[in-house]
Amino acid sequence: MGYMAALKVWRGDAGSGALTDYKVEVNEGEVVLDVLHRLQATQAGDLALRWNCKAGKCGSCSMEINGRPRLGCMTRMSTFDPADTLTITPMRTFPVIRDLVTDVSFNYAKARSIPSFTPDPSIKPGEFRMQQEDVNRSQEFRKCIECYLCQNTCHVIRDHAENEAPFAGPRFLMRVAELEMHPCDEADRRDIAQDDFGLGYCNITKCCTEVCPEHIKITDNALIPLKERVAGHKYDPLVWLGSKISRRPAKAGTPAVPGKR
Amino acid sequence: MTQVSDAPARTRAQISERTLRKDRWWQAPVVVVTLLTIWLTYATVRVFTGHWYYVPKYHYLTPFYSPCVSGECVPGSSTLGHWIPAIPPIIPYAFVSLVFVLGFRLTCYYYRRAYYRAFWQSPPSCAVREPHAKYTGETRFPLIMQNLHRYFFYVVIVISVLNTWDVAQAFRGPDGNFGFGLGSLIMLANVVLLWCYTLSCHSCRHITGGRLKHFSRHPIRYWAWTKVSWLNARHMQLAWTTLGTLMLTDLYIMLVASGAISDLRFFN
Ligand code: SF4
Ligand code: SF4
Ligand code: FES
Ligand code: FES
Numbered sequence: 001m002g003y004m005a006a007l008k009v010w011r012g013d014a015g016s017g018a019l020t021d022y023k024v025e026v027n028e029g030e031v032v033l034d035v036l037h038r039l040q041a042t043q044a045g046d047l048a049l050r051w052n053c054k055a056g057k058c059g060s061c062s063m064e065i066n067g068r069p070r071l072g073c074m075t076r077m078s079t080f081d082p083a084d085t086l087t088i089t090p091m092r093t094f095p096v097i098r099d100l101v102t103d104v105s106f107n108y109a110k111a112r113s114i115p116s117f118t119p120d121p122s123i124k125p126g127e128f129r130m131q132q133e134d135v136n137r138s139q140e141f142r143k144c145i146e147c148y149l150c151q152n153t154c155h156v157i158r159d160h161a162e163n164e165a166p167f168a169g170p171r172f173l174m175r176v177a178e179l180e181m182h183p184c185d186e187a188d189r190r191d192i193a194q195d196d197f198g199l200g201y202c203n204i205t206k207c208c209t210e211v212c213p214e215h216i217k218i219t220d221n222a223l224i225p226l227k228e229r230v231a232g233h234k235y236d237p238l239v240w241l242g243s244k245i246s247r248r249p250a251k252a253g254t255p256a257v258p259g260k261r
Numbered sequence: 262m263t264q265v266s267d268a269p270a271r272t273r274a275q276i277s278e279r280t281l282r283k284d285r286w287w288q289a290p291v292v293v294v295t296l297l298t299i300w301l302t303y304a305t306v307r308v309f310t311g312h313w314y315y316v317p318k319y320h321y322l323t324p325f326y327s328p329c330v331s332g333e334c335v336p337g338s339s340t341l342g343h344w345i346p347a348i349p350p351i352i353p354y355a356f357v358s359l360v361f362v363l364g365f366r367l368t369c370y371y372y373r374r375a376y377y378r379a380f381w382q383s384p385p386s387c388a389v390r391e392p393h394a395k396y397t398g399e400t401r402f403p404l405i406m407q408n409l410h411r412y413f414f415y416v417v418i419v420i421s422v423l424n425t426w427d428v429a430q431a432f433r434g435p436d437g438n439f440g441f442g443l444g445s446l447i448m449l450a451n452v453v454l455l456w457c458y459t460l461s462c463h464s465c466r467h468i469t470g471g472r473l474k475h476f477s478r479h480p481i482r483y484w485a486w487t488k489v490s491w492l493n494a495r496h497m498q499l500a501w502t503t504l505g506t507l508m509l510t511d512l513y514i515m516l517v518a519s520g521a522i523s524d525l526r527f528f529n
Contacts, residue, residue, distance in 0.1 A: 016275065069388055153387050155391055183475050200400035224463045228464060229472060231410070231411065232467070235409065
């Protein structure tokens with residue numbers, strides 16, 4: 001059964017814009033992205049929005065629907081009351097290019113800043129041997145579709161743009177955790193996790209986990225375990241005392257963050 | 262490609278509303294503030310009351326007074342002996358354990374999430390702007406001290422053993438032989454749940470196996486990690502349930518000790 005839905009869509013660019021009212025037809029079984037496409041096809045030909053797969057797998061259609069960060073293609077219209085007005089805005093944390101399309105290059109820069117997989121150099125390609133239980137944890141993190149909804153929702157940068165430099169965000173702290181748990185990675189990223197990627201800014205309030213469309217337990221399985229590893233390494237008084245007494249040199253193997261002097 | 266001019270400066274969408282959420286996002290923080298305030302008020306009143314914490318006939322000792330180390334503790338209630346003759350009333354009788362139990366819960370990853378959100382509004386709910394102009398999280402003093410959580414965990418393991426001992430005492434009847442009543446069962450349920458809460462701790466998960474890179478080389482620790490992880494997924498529920506059972510256990514013992522009700526005895 002179709003009905004006419006009332007929509008408020010944020011239209012604008014370079015930061016100036018406003019919510020614009022539309023009435024768009026909705027048919028049974030449709031998702032928010034379908035309705036936006038109908039809006040684009042029938043009334044607002046110049047509406048900019050990003051999408052690709054319509055299956056919740058490409059991570060392109062991130063937006064905020066009634067204030068909640070969601071994938072447009074995975075949000076069913078049937079979850080809303082037909083009488084309600086739907087408010088659709090771009091992700092708030094990233095600069096707007098136009099309408100619902102944001103510039104997420106912040107995330108690509110953060111991704112590049114993480115020292116990559118560092119195996120034992122004596123192991124040749126094809127010689128890596130790993131057991132399934134050794135990679136289960138990392139595989140959960142590899143479900144990420146890079147929609148950046150977690151990065152968008154994290155209050156550390158969403159509400160405090162000045163923290164964009166010192167804080168890598170949940171997606172990339174999860175990448176650090178993944179490499180820390182990797183059975184064949186030799187580098188020690190505990191110092192840089194805290195000092196360069198700002199793990200300490202996270203106050204484990206779990207909004208990243210709440211919005212992740214892949215239901216990755218980012219906080220419980222990546223961020224808190226990483227905090228525990230850092231605590232053991234940097235804030236454990238016994239470990240600290242041991243490092244002062246023993247004359248063993250500090251463990252080599254902390255990789256440098258690219259581009260950092 | 263030649264770039265002739267810089268692209269126009271891009272800024273975030275300027276949306277003045279603090280949030281556009283239409284659901285009841287304020288409900289969870291209100292519930293958390295209410296429940297934690299009720300619990301803290303009850304516990305504060307109880308630990309400073311100084312009586313109705315022990316039922317000598319059935320050896321029931323409330324967890325809020327264990328170990329009772331002051332010289333003023335009623336006979337039979339001091340498992341670990343009297344450490345000091347008397348303490349001024351501003352210090353609870355079980356101060357040795359209460360400091361650590363409180364510290365354990367204060368630095369707990371779940372309670373941190375709960376009070377950062379509900380009391381400090383940082384953030385009050387997801388995608389709702391927080392009211393603070395600056396934010397440094399747990400990067401500096403005092404919040405950097407949250408990293409000491411695991412030390413509280415170690416001490417609380419010892420305290421849990423003591424609480425278990427107290428429950429064993431509660432299974433002795435008035436003549437000193439085996440016997441139990443409703444109070445014993447309440448204390449038992451409480452201590453079992455306290456163990457579950459303590460063992461589901463994120464630090465425990467790290468220590469048992471989370472810190473390893475190779476689970477396959479440590480099968481026993483891996484097995485332990487999977488069990489702790491199972492409990493850990495229920496950490497929030499256990500955090501709230503144990504607040505409830507602690508309060509219930511204390512309330513029951515208070516009522517029996519004060520003579521308001523008599524214990525329902527099942528055996529001896
Ligand atoms: S848990 Fe940490 S990283 Fe995730 S949203 Fe909250 S503060 Fe950000
Ligand atoms: S972790 Fe989840 S929310 Fe974050 S980018 Fe990946 S899929 Fe999206
Ligand atoms: S269009 Fe690919 S995730 Fe929505
Ligand atoms: S007790 Fe909650 S995380 Fe340790």
